[in-house]
Amino acid sequence: MKHLSEYRDKHIAKKLIDAIWDLSETPVRLMEVCGSHTVSIFRHGIRQMLPETIQLISGPGCPVCVTARAEIDRAIVLSSYPEVIITTFGDMIRVPGSLSTLQKQRAGGADVRVVYSSFDALKTACENPKKTVVFLAIGFETTAPAIAATVLEAKRIKIDNFFILSAHKLLPPALTALLNSDRLNIQGFIYPGHVTTIIGTLAYEQIAQKHGIPGVVCGFEPIDILETIFMLIRQIEQGETTVEIQYKRGATATGNLRATEVLNQVFITCDSNWRGLGLIPESGLTLRDEYRSFAAEDYFDLKVQPAKDHPDCVCGEVICGTKNPAECRFYRKVCTPQNPIGPCMVSTEGTCAAYYKYYIA
Amino acid sequence: MCLAVPMEIKKISGNIALVEYEGAKKEVRLDIVDQQPAVGDYVIIHAGFALHRIDEEEAKKSLRYWEEILAKTDETFE
Structure with a gap:
């Protein structure tokens, strides 16, 4: 076993996609918290495989x-x-x-x-x-x-x-802040596999209980992501709000x-x-x-002038999942990976860079 | 950033392990790995450190589940 290529099997992927289509009735918005998930979702064309009822929103999980x-x-x-x-x-x-x-x-x-x-x-x-x-x-x-x-x-x-x-x-305090701000309309979290490798699932249990939002800890290969979406839809359709681990080879409840x-x-x-x-x-x-x-x-005696953010860059809203890159007037025009205005276009895991690379206008 | 990859332990000397994945070799630290790995184990590597020893049985279990579903021609999901 190599613990990577096994999770790219197209036959399993087909089964999972069929299962998701069969199961999904309620329109839902799911947030993939982690930037690596955003990249994997785009790279494998997962958004295009899902029924219209399921919308994936990128979250704040890109450190840069x-x-x-x-x-x-x-x-x-x-x-x-x-x-x-x-x-x-x-x-x-x-x-x-x-x-x-x-x-x-x-x-x-x-x-x-x-x-x-x-x-x-x-x-x-x-x-x-x-x-x-x-x-x-x-x-x-x-x-x-x-x-x-x-x-x-x-x-x-x-x-x-x-x-x-x-x-x-x-990450958990940021997710809680997002949920408390009422800016976020989502019904499920795709939780980051490798953050969970360290912290376990306790913090997410509190989010599930207090905010009533289910979550699944997800691996990074296409089968992992499809299975996670399937598990989340199953919870949502059955009215459950628990925290499950799909990425069992990499994460445990205790961390x-x-x-x-x-x-x-x-x-x-x-x-x-x-x-x-x-x-x-x-x-x-x-x-x-x-x-x-x-x-x-x-x-060091660090003297730094107050920071100036670019007034029209919407990276802040992209990070919160309240805007998508195509809604930014700079996106693909003046803001490109070669000449980035905001950080989401710089990092390979940034939502804007992922949109750009996989040609979403 | 939280990108991490599974690599196989080839050699351990003290707190440092030589790991390999498909020919790519790397030296990594074992300071924070959750369970002490042995040669032949797969560990998840992030930024030069092993984070997690992969439980081979757990990994096989989830794959076996899918193999069984694929093997069945019944109407499990259709």
Whole structure:
């Protein structure tokens, strides 16, 4: 078993599509929370396979897209310091800040390096003892434990030129904020597989009970997504509101306790600003006191002008699922993956980029 | 961003494992994996870290379910 190709079988897909068509009567809107799901849904043409009764809405699960412009501005200011090496995941370097991008900074001589792992950033610090290495720590619960483990290792090997700029986000508080805002008209959640690998399903149980919205934790292959939609429609048609796991090979109800322990050892929750959603209480992560010596915002005296969002960019509403990219006047005209105006067109997992790539006008 | 892929453990030395998927090899950290994997196990890899050891039996169970449904020519879904 390879745990990938088995979930692309067209015969199983056909069975599932037939089952969904047979079962679906009530018109429903389902939100796929995760950006990787958005991409997989487009890549496999899943929207076109579904009956008219089922509408899929993309949610806030793209870390690059929800990073507030002010956080990018801070990274851009840091990159202008001559002693600093900025290390970051690839998508971040093209996201427009108020005045520049990290890519433009690099073209102007700043040392900005793309890394695959936070550990590579730590290695960069070890290899450049005279430089100050800052890692842009973005990502949801999936990514944050890895960053926490990197901070623990940095402390263990007594590295003093490695810092992180934490802009981590937590998904359940954002979903709750969306539901409380009454902006969202959805009847089911397609929950992110790999966030759930870490946090388990407890947070979703609260959403199901309090808001009466069922959910299914979903894998990333076409069979996974079709089976998840089938499971959600079955719940909705039968009037159930439970949390089920379709992605049993990757997620459990309890989650990864070891990873959450490492996460909680290093980070503590804080209020966090989301693009589109605004300030959400307890929805971010910041370093605990014992690890503040690794906090870039403490070490540097960062003076950043108030962030300026592009007044007509609708990324905020796209992230909330209240507008689709085609409703933006910039989409495909001036905002393209080559020249993105907003973050949803930058990230490969952004809703606008997925719409663009798969030619939805 | 939360993109993660299953890869097979080829070698373990301490906290570091060599993993492979269809010829692509990578070194990953085992600091936060939920259950200690052994050589031959598949683990889900994200940003240089193993997150989860895949339960082979659980995976087989869900596939077997679909194989059984496909094997039947009855009217399960039609």
